[in-house]
Amino acid sequence: MSYDPPPAAGRPAGWRPRPAPEQPTAFLPKIDVLHPGPLGTQFIPEAEEDDTGRIGPEIGDDPVESPPPPKDTARTVVRSFGELFITAGMVILLFVVYEVYWTDLISAGKQNQATSSLDTQWKDQDTVGGPQRGTHYDLAEGKGFAKIYVPALGADYHFTIVEGTTDADLDIGPGHYVGSALPGQPGDFAVAGHRVGKGAPFNDLDLVSSCDAVVVETETDWFVYRMLPTTDEVAGWAAGKGAQPQCKGVAPLGGPYAGLVGQETVLPSQGDVIAPVPHKQDLQLPAGQQASLMTLTTCTPKFSASHRLILHTVLTNQYAKDPKQPDKVPPELKETD
Amino acid sequence: MYGWIWRHLPGPTAAKIAEATVLVLGIVALLMFVVFPWVEPLLPFNQVTTG
Structure with a gap:
C-alpha cells in the first residue's frame, strides 16, 4: 500500500518529501510527516474516505504503511461523478425490469379483477334478467364487456376487453376504441392492446396469419372473426389459401373495402385504419352496406412507438349462447394449430 | 456519495448493512x-393506439 501525495506546483510528478537527515546537533523534537510517531506527534485529519476505499484514519494499522491522506477535491469530484453514472445505469436497468416484467404482474392483477367482475355480471344478469336476453352492453370506461380469444396464439390465450383506450384502460387489458362498433355490429369493432409489458396481450399479433380466428365472447353471443388475406395472398386467393376449409367466408373484400388487407403497418397518425370503412374516414356508408369488421392495433416494432401494427378481421360466424349449456364453446376455439 | 452515506449510517457494521x-x-x-x-x-x- 503506497501513498502518493498530489504533486505540488513546480515539482516533478512522483516527487515525495524525504525526511531530512538527522542533525546530531538538533535538540528540538522533530515532526516526521512521512513516518508519524505515536499519538500526539502527528496531525490526524478528520475522518475521510481515502482512495483505497477505506474509511477514516485507521489507528490500528501500521502507521508507516498507510498514513491518512489529505483532502483531495479532484479525486472526490471524479469519484462522485462515477458513482452518479453507475447509479443512473442501475436506474435505467431497473426501468427495463419495470417495463418488461413488473407491469405484467400489475396488469395481470387488474386483468383478473376485470375478468372476475365481468363473469359475476354475466352470471347475475343471467339469473336476474331471465328470458330477457338480447344484445346489451354495460359500457363504462375501464370496465370489461367482452372477451377475446385467439386460438392460433394458444388455447389459453384470452383477455377481457375493456371499454376505452386510455393508458389506465390499457393497463387492464385490450381496450375498445370508444365510439367504434361493438362486437358483431356492422362497422369496425376496433381494439388496441399493448405489445410489451402490461400483460402484453398483443405481443404476438404479427404471428396471426390470414384465416386465423379471433373469437369474441359477449354476454349473449360468440362472434368469430377471421383475418383477411395479406397483401401477398390477395392475388391468388381463390385458388390458393382461400380454398382451405378454415378460410370459408374469408375473401378480399370488394366495393368500398377494396384494397383492405389482413395485416398492415401504418404511422401512428393514421387514425382512419379503425374507421367503419378502414382508410375511408369520410365515407358515410349506410349500416346495411357495412361489413362487420374487427380491427386490432398495437405498436410495432416492439419497444417502439414509431409505427402501428394493424390486423383487420371480418365476421364469418356467430353463435348465440345457449343459457342451458353455458359451457358450450364454438368449435373455432379449438383451432390451435 | 456512497461512502458519505455509509459513514453517516449509525451503529455497528451489521446495523449499517x-x-x-x-x-x-x-x-x-x-x-x-x-x-x-x-x-x-x-x-x-x-x-398502441392510432389517431
Missing part, C-alpha cells in the same frame, strides 16, 4: 411505484 438494505429497498419501491409509472407515458416505448 441492515439500514443500507432498507434504504435501497425504499428507493427501489419509490422508483417502481411512483417514478416509473409517472415517467412511462412520457417515453415513446409502448403507445
Whole structure:
C-alpha cells in the first residue's frame, strides 16, 4: 500500500518529501510527516474516505504503511461523478425490469379483477334478467364487456376487453376504441392492446396469419372473426389459401373495402385504419352496406412507438349462447394449430 | 456519495448493512411505484393506439 501525495506546483510528478537527515546537533523534537510517531506527534485529519476505499484514519494499522491522506477535491469530484453514472445505469436497468416484467404482474392483477367482475355480471344478469336476453352492453370506461380469444396464439390465450383506450384502460387489458362498433355490429369493432409489458396481450399479433380466428365472447353471443388475406395472398386467393376449409367466408373484400388487407403497418397518425370503412374516414356508408369488421392495433416494432401494427378481421360466424349449456364453446376455439 | 452515506449510517457494521438494505429497498419501491409509472407515458416505448 503506497501513498502518493498530489504533486505540488513546480515539482516533478512522483516527487515525495524525504525526511531530512538527522542533525546530531538538533535538540528540538522533530515532526516526521512521512513516518508519524505515536499519538500526539502527528496531525490526524478528520475522518475521510481515502482512495483505497477505506474509511477514516485507521489507528490500528501500521502507521508507516498507510498514513491518512489529505483532502483531495479532484479525486472526490471524479469519484462522485462515477458513482452518479453507475447509479443512473442501475436506474435505467431497473426501468427495463419495470417495463418488461413488473407491469405484467400489475396488469395481470387488474386483468383478473376485470375478468372476475365481468363473469359475476354475466352470471347475475343471467339469473336476474331471465328470458330477457338480447344484445346489451354495460359500457363504462375501464370496465370489461367482452372477451377475446385467439386460438392460433394458444388455447389459453384470452383477455377481457375493456371499454376505452386510455393508458389506465390499457393497463387492464385490450381496450375498445370508444365510439367504434361493438362486437358483431356492422362497422369496425376496433381494439388496441399493448405489445410489451402490461400483460402484453398483443405481443404476438404479427404471428396471426390470414384465416386465423379471433373469437369474441359477449354476454349473449360468440362472434368469430377471421383475418383477411395479406397483401401477398390477395392475388391468388381463390385458388390458393382461400380454398382451405378454415378460410370459408374469408375473401378480399370488394366495393368500398377494396384494397383492405389482413395485416398492415401504418404511422401512428393514421387514425382512419379503425374507421367503419378502414382508410375511408369520410365515407358515410349506410349500416346495411357495412361489413362487420374487427380491427386490432398495437405498436410495432416492439419497444417502439414509431409505427402501428394493424390486423383487420371480418365476421364469418356467430353463435348465440345457449343459457342451458353455458359451457358450450364454438368449435373455432379449438383451432390451435 | 456512497461512502458519505455509509459513514453517516449509525451503529455497528451489521446495523449499517441492515439500514443500507432498507434504504435501497425504499428507493427501489419509490422508483417502481411512483417514478416509473409517472415517467412511462412520457417515453415513446409502448403507445398502441392510432389517431
